[in-house]
Amino acid sequence: MKKLSARRRHPLAAVVVLLLALAATGGLYAAFAPAGTAKADETAQSLAIEEGKKLYSVGCASCHGTGGQGTSDGPSLVGVGSASVDFQVGTGRMPAQQPGAQVPKKKVIYSQAEIDQLAAYVASLGAGPITPTDSQVDPAGADVAKGGELFRTNCAQCHNFTGEGGALTHGKYAPSLEGVSPKHLYEAMQTGPQNMPSFPDTTMPEKEKKDIIAYVQAVNGEKTVSPGGLSLGGLGPVSEGLFAWVFGLGALIAVAIWVAAHTAKAKKS
Numbered sequence: 001m002k003k004l005s006a007r008r009r010h011p012l013a014a015v016v017v018l019l020l021a022l023a024a025t026g027g028l029y030a031a032f033a034p035a036g037t038a039k040a041d042e043t044a045q046s047l048a049i050e051e052g053k054k055l056y057s058v059g060c061a062s063c064h065g066t067g068g069q070g071t072s073d074g075p076s077l078v079g080v081g082s083a084s085v086d087f088q089v090g091t092g093r094m095p096a097q098q099p100g101a102q103v104p105k106k107k108v109i110y111s112q113a114e115i116d117q118l119a120a121y122v123a124s125l126g127a128g129p130i131t132p133t134d135s136q137v138d139p140a141g142a143d144v145a146k147g148g149e150l151f152r153t154n155c156a157q158c159h160n161f162t163g164e165g166g167a168l169t170h171g172k173y174a175p176s177l178e179g180v181s182p183k184h185l186y187e188a189m190q191t192g193p194q195n196m197p198s199f200p201d202t203t204m205p206e207k208e209k210k211d212i213i214a215y216v217q218a219v220n221g222e223k224t225v226s227p228g229g230l231s232l233g234g235l236g237p238v239s240e241g242l243f244a245w246v247f248g249l250g251a252l253i254a255v256a257i258w259v260a261a262h263t264a265k266a267k268k269s
């Protein structure tokens with residue numbers, strides 16, 4: 001007892017006590033603070049899932065099943081991930097309306113907040129590609145030339161060299177990429193909607209996706225400042241050849257009909 005009180009009176013004792021107290025509060029803070037915010041995140045997340053589930057039951061369950069297991073009218077959504085929902089609902093493809101060769105883009109009917117909730121619910125059914133963040137899809141500083149190269153090898157066979165889009169077999173088509181947001185471009189690559197193959201990060205890393213986004217934006221920007229004249233859709237020699245065929249032949253046929261009509265008239269009189 002005596003020893004302790006003797007130590008307590010040591011000139012450094014106060015400093016030691018202070019340091020210990022600081023360490024203790026620091027430790028306590030470290031131990032509890034992040035757990036606190038993590039918990040808050042968790043409750044926000046489960047709230048979003050709860051809300052998403054309600055929206056889902058009303059708008060999606062009839063085709064995709066009450067638990068997302070799929071029905072004869074829509075595929076299973078287990079494991080498609082939040083990115084797929086954000087793309088499908090964010091571009092107005094979902095909820096689908098009538099059956100057809102391909103579900104088209106439509107007016108978006110959900111707010112972004114509701115889309116996030118739907119995405120949270122579907123993501124809770126099974127892990128899948130996650131909606132990218134703003135910085136992940138931001139093409140600032142990306143390599144446009146590299147993006148063009150990647151686009152020509154991976155995308156141009158369906159979407160055309162400048163992303164004009166084009167027809168595929170059985171009434172399907174690759175849509176034009178003009179005006180598609182960087183986020184939806186990224187998500188389309190991540191998830192491969194309908195007849196499009198997917199380009200997951202393992203085969204096409206984030207950096208390459210950004211290069212492609214930068215390229216698509218660059219060619220779309222170019223189109224709006226077209227050097228003048230009719231661009232014929234920018235499809236190159238094929239469309240120009242087609243133009244010559246349709247209009248050139250059309251003119252020849254018109255002349256032939258005119259000549260025939262006049263000879264007929266001449267015979268009659």
Ligand code: HEC
Pocket residue numbers: 056059060061062063064073074075077080084085088089094095096097098102103118191193194195
């Ligand atoms: C009328 C039926 C119908 C409704 C309603 C509907 N879907 Fe779909 N959904 C489909 C069909 C059919 C497909 C498959 C399209 C294809 O790949 O050809 C699909 C595909 C999807 C996909 C892509 C799945 C994948 O493999 O990546 C997602 C995500 C999706 N739907 C989400 C939703 C959400 C969320 C809603 C509600 C807001 C919804 N759908 C409402 C019929 C429907």
Ligand code: HEC
Pocket residue numbers: 091093102103104105151154155156157158159168172173174175176177180184185186188189193194195196197199212
């Ligand atoms: C085999 C043909 C094919 C290839 C290759 C392909 N796509 Fe697609 N893409 C499609 C089809 C088909 C759709 C329409 C899917 C739908 O409507 O759900 C599509 C849709 C898209 C969309 C959605 C556009 C919109 O209007 O919302 C984007 C973005 C896109 N593709 C980007 C790309 C990029 C970038 C690449 C290359 C990395 C690529 N695609 C490669 C066939 C293809």
